[in-house]
Amino acid sequence: MNKTLVKDILIAILVLGIIALAAGGLLGLVNSFTKISAEEEMARLTDKIKQTKVYEGEEALQKVDLTGFDQGFENGSIINVFKAGDAYVIHCTGDGGYSSGFEILVNITDYKIVKIAAYTHGETPGVGTRAFKEDMLSQFYQKDLNAMDKITGVKGSAKEDDQVAMVTGASKSSTALINAVNVAVGWYLNNAKGGEQ
Amino acid sequence: MKKLEIVKNGVLTQNPTFRLVLGTCPTLAITTTAMNGIAMGGAVIFVLLCSNMMVSLLRNVIPDKVRIPAYVLIIATFVTVVEMVMRKYMYSLYQSLGLFLPLIVVNCIILARADAFASVNKIFDSAIDGVSMGLGFTLSITTIGIIREFFGSGSFFGMEITPLVNSGITMTIFILPAGGFLVYGFMMALINYLVGRKDKKNSKSSEEKEIEIAEVNE
Numbered sequence: 001m002n003k004t005l006v007k008d009i010l011i012a013i014l015v016l017g018i019i020a021l022a023a024g025g026l027l028g029l030v031n032s033f034t035k036i037s038a039e040e041e042m043a044r045l046t047d048k049i050k051q052t053k054v055y056e057g058e059e060a061l062q063k064v065d066l067t068g069f070d071q072g073f074e075n076g077s078i079i080n081v082f083k084a085g086d087a088y089v090i091h092c093t094g095d096g097g098y099s100s101g102f103e104i105l106v107n108i109t110d111y112k113i114v115k116i117a118a119y120t121h122g123e124t125p126g127v128g129t130r131a132f133k134e135d136m137l138s139q140f141y142q143k144d145l146n147a148m149d150k151i152t153g154v155k156g157s158a159k160e161d162d163q164v165a166m167v168t169g170a171s172k173s174s175t176a177l178i179n180a181v182n183v184a185v186g187w188y189l190n191n192a193k194g195g196e197q
Numbered sequence: 198m199k200k201l202e203i204v205k206n207g208v209l210t211q212n213p214t215f216r217l218v219l220g221t222c223p224t225l226a227i228t229t230t231a232m233n234g235i236a237m238g239g240a241v242i243f244v245l246l247c248s249n250m251m252v253s254l255l256r257n258v259i260p261d262k263v264r265i266p267a268y269v270l271i272i273a274t275f276v277t278v279v280e281m282v283m284r285k286y287m288y289s290l291y292q293s294l295g296l297f298l299p300l301i302v303v304n305c306i307i308l309a310r311a312d313a314f315a316s317v318n319k320i321f322d323s324a325i326d327g328v329s330m331g332l333g334f335t336l337s338i339t340t341i342g343i344i345r346e347f348f349g350s351g352s353f354f355g356m357e358i359t360p361l362v363n364s365g366i367t368m369t370i371f372i373l374p375a376g377g378f379l380v381y382g383f384m385m386a387l388i389n390y391l392v393g394r395k396d397k398k399n400s401k402s403s404e405e406k407e408i409e410i411a412e413v414n415e
Contacts, residue, residue, distance in 0.1 A: 012263040019267055024276035030278050033284040044288065120292065134336075 023055045045080060049089055052117035054105045056191035057082040057157035078187050079103065086110050088192050091119060094180025102176045106184035108192075111145040116181065139164040140181055149189060153178040200325055201231035207329025214337035215388040219305040223297045224338050225377040227370025231354050236290040240279045240298060242328060245307055247275045250316040259316075268311040269302065276301045306334060337384075344380050345371045363380030 039108055043062060061082040076094040083089075087109040094102055103119035116137045139158065140151065148162035153174055158165045166174035206379040213219045221371045228231045251271050252259075259267045276292075280298050291298065301307065310330055315323040346352055349371030351362035361367060 008260065008262070012260045015259055016263055016267060016270065019259075019270050023270060025275055026274060027281075030281050034281040036285060 016053075027091075040084055045091070046082075048119065049082070049105060052119070053103055054107045054115045054117045055082075055084065055087060055089045057084055057087055059087075061089060064088075069187070073183045073186055076183035078183060081187065081192075087114070088188055090184040090187060092180050092183045092187070094176040094178070094183060096179050097173050097176030102180065104177065105179045108145070108184065108188045110151075112142050113140045113145070113181070113185070114142075131167050131170045131177050133167075136164075136167050136174070136177070145185055145189060148185075150182045150185060151178060153181060200322070202323045203322060204329040204367035205373075207326060208223055208333040210392060211330075212333040212337060212388065213306045213330055214334055215385045216392065217306075217309075218385075219309060220334060221381075222376075223300065223304065223365055225374065225381060226339065227294055227297050228283040228325055228338050228342040228377060228380075229372045230293075230346045230352075231339055231342035232290070233293055234288070234339035235335065236283075237297065238331065238338055240283070240294075241274075241301060241304065241306070241334050242331030243279055244272060244275045245310060245327035245331040246302055248272045248307055248311055249323040252311045253320040258259065264312070264316065265308075268308060268316075272307050272311065273302045273409075302336045306330060306331060312389055340342065341377070341380050341384060344384075345376060348372075349376060 046061055055061060059083045064081040064083050066078065066081060075096065076092055078090065078092045080091040081088060087107060090106045090108065092104065105117050105119050109113040118132045152163050154163045154165040156164055214224055223237055227237050248271050252268055276299060282298055306412050307332040310326060314326045348368055
């Protein structure tokens with residue numbers, strides 16, 4: 001092989017290597033300043049819960065350790081669960097919306113859904129977001145979870161106790177919302193048992 | 198090159214968004230609010246400034262054949278720094294910019310300036326170019342953001358303009374992707390018309406001067 005070619009290749013490798021090393025060093029340094037501790041992460045989550053007014057009780061929320069719990073759900077997944085007395089705030093996702101990253105917070109207290117709020121979503125503003133309006137969300141409230149294992153969405157008006165009416169024109173977002181609520185309900189019924197873990 | 202000319206180039210005559218049509222992806226995606234525009238612009242200014250300076254500093258060291266991977270490595274480092282800092286100190290903005298923050302790595306403006314300007318100019322000029330190109334980008338996307346937020350959500354930098362919202366004349370299309378294209382297109386047409394008119398005037402006056410000189414010579 002040509003000697004100058006070998007030299008060129010070696011120089012290229014060396015230069016790229018040095019730049020990569022320096023970059024790694026810089027990133028390591030910045031990371032040591034900007035690392036987010038577990039406490040900060042928890043504070044952020046509880047702040048968000050306060051902002052959305054999902055849980056307004058006096059007792060402080062404690063994060064529930066999810067290891068060992070059944071978390072296998074068809075149409076979504078559990079991200080975090082917080083507990084304060086009988087109240088459970090479940091942070092979960094639901095499939096079926098237009099965007100990924102559809103996350104909600106559900107407060108279930110004593111076998112009843114007390115409050116639901118959007119955590120993050122990428123649904124179309126003004127269209128998909130109608131699924132998060134209080135008149136849609138309030139359909140879920142106070143349903144007796146002892147009497148049902150999941151909630152189904154229907155077009156038109158809901159006739160049965162375990163049904164909610166989907167928002168016309170936002171059926172995909174409504175489906176994602178119902179799926180996410182069902183994930184929360186499923187986790188609650190399987191694992192929380194009304195406050196006795 | 199004169200320093201003032203570099204600034205003018207970046208902000209107006211070679212405005213990356215409206216004149217060079219670079220960085221279109223974040224321009225359309227994140228301009229639903231004016232604040233997003235400022236945050237994205239700030240991040241791009243920082244990355245442009247740092248990467249331009251670094252590329253200019255290493256311009257005699259980086260072999261020509263591996264210059265693009267080297268630039269991408271440098272740009273990616275600074276983008277990651279911005280991402281880490283925003284996640285720590287500006288979490289809500291970090292969330293609203295989402296995927297488009299790490300995607301600054303492949304933003305054509307940054308790579309284009311590194312390759313076209315910083316790799317052949319001195320460090321100080323490159324720094325000015327980075328800041329002015331970044332400013333041009335920030336001004337453009339913030340303007341688009343202001344228009345889209347005003348007509349789409351009836352607010353200005355997050356402050357709700359109650360009479361506008363109550364009157365029900367806000368149009369959701371402005372915050373949908375289609376509205377992004379519309380506002381971008383109209384803005385681009387306007388800026389190109391204005392810059393084009395100015396160019397015409399300049400070339401006309403220089404032509405007149407030439408004719409005058411020719412007449413005097415005769």
